[in-house]
Amino acid sequence: MRYKAVFIDIDDTLLDYVPCCREAFDAAIFRLSTFDFRLSTLNDSGLFDLFFEISGRLFSEAKHGKHTIAEVMDLYPAEFIAAIGYPESAVEPFKHAFRAAWGETHTLVPEAKEMLDALKAKGYRLFAASNSFGHLQRRRLERAGILSYFEDTYISMDIGYDKPDIRFFEEALRRCGLQPNEVLMIGDSMTTDILGAQAAGMDALFFDRRGGASLLELIQPLL
Numbered sequence: 001m002r003y004k005a006v007f008i009d010i011d012d013t014l015l016d017y018v019p020c021c022r023e024a025f026d027a028a029i030f031r032l033s034t035f036d037f038r039l040s041t042l043n044d045s046g047l048f049d050l051f052f053e054i055s056g057r058l059f060s061e062a063k064h065g066k067h068t069i070a071e072v073m074d075l076y077p078a079e080f081i082a083a084i085g086y087p088e089s090a091v092e093p094f095k096h097a098f099r100a101a102w103g104e105t106h107t108l109v110p111e112a113k114e115m116l117d118a119l120k121a122k123g124y125r126l127f128a129a130s131n132s133f134g135h136l137q138r139r140r141l142e143r144a145g146i147l148s149y150f151e152d153t154y155i156s157m158d159i160g161y162d163k164p165d166i167r168f169f170e171e172a173l174r175r176c177g178l179q180p181n182e183v184l185m186i187g188d189s190m191t192t193d194i195l196g197a198q199a200a201g202m203d204a205l206f207f208d209r210r211g212g213a214s215l216l217e218l219i220q221p222l223l
């Protein structure tokens with residue numbers, strides 16, 4: 001076996017980001033509707049698109065080092081609330097409701113569980129590697145029924161660095177006691193997962209989700 005372990009990204013590799021985001025967003029909007037704000041705008045279907053556009057832009061800027069993931073987690077609720085003309089006092093309730101709901105979201109990407117089964121059966125040590133809050137990501141994996149596949153979870157807020165920072169990968173390798181050439185990274189982001197892992201001396205497999213790739217086909221060379 002060429003590799004001893006596989007690091008696997010979470011969002012849009014194991015868990016389906018858009019439906020999870022939509023679910024958390026709806027919960028956060030519901031929370032807002034319990035306040036005395038402008039309720040008439042709350043059912044506007046364009047709201048989620050606006051939220052998705054704002055958060056997407058900020059996460060994309062984070063990939064290129066403009067913000068940390070921790071900063072983005074505070075920036076996008078604030079920017080969204082300002083964009084819809086709600087008072088600043090709505091930011092914290094919205095943010096907290098979104099996070100609480102996010103921690104319960106667990107829609108799986110097709111074949112994610114089958115991929116984990118196949119890798120596990122082949123004897124690979126598995127580790128999750130994600131940019132986010134550790135407790136929320138572990139909760140989501142648990143809710144999805146896949147936390148137990150992982151020997152450990154390396155999540156940026158716990159590690160202290162965000163992917164693609166080489167220090168994220170170095171710290172993860174230190175924690176599992178493996179050399180870069182013993183680990184393969186699998187993820188859907190060319191910037192954070194693939195180029196980040198390669199910069200740390202690891203091999204990486206790009207999961208081209210938008211291009212319609214299949215996780216099981218992707219890992220065939222490992223089986």
Ligand SMILES: [Mg+2]
Nearest residue numbers: 009011012188
């Ligand atoms: Mg991802």
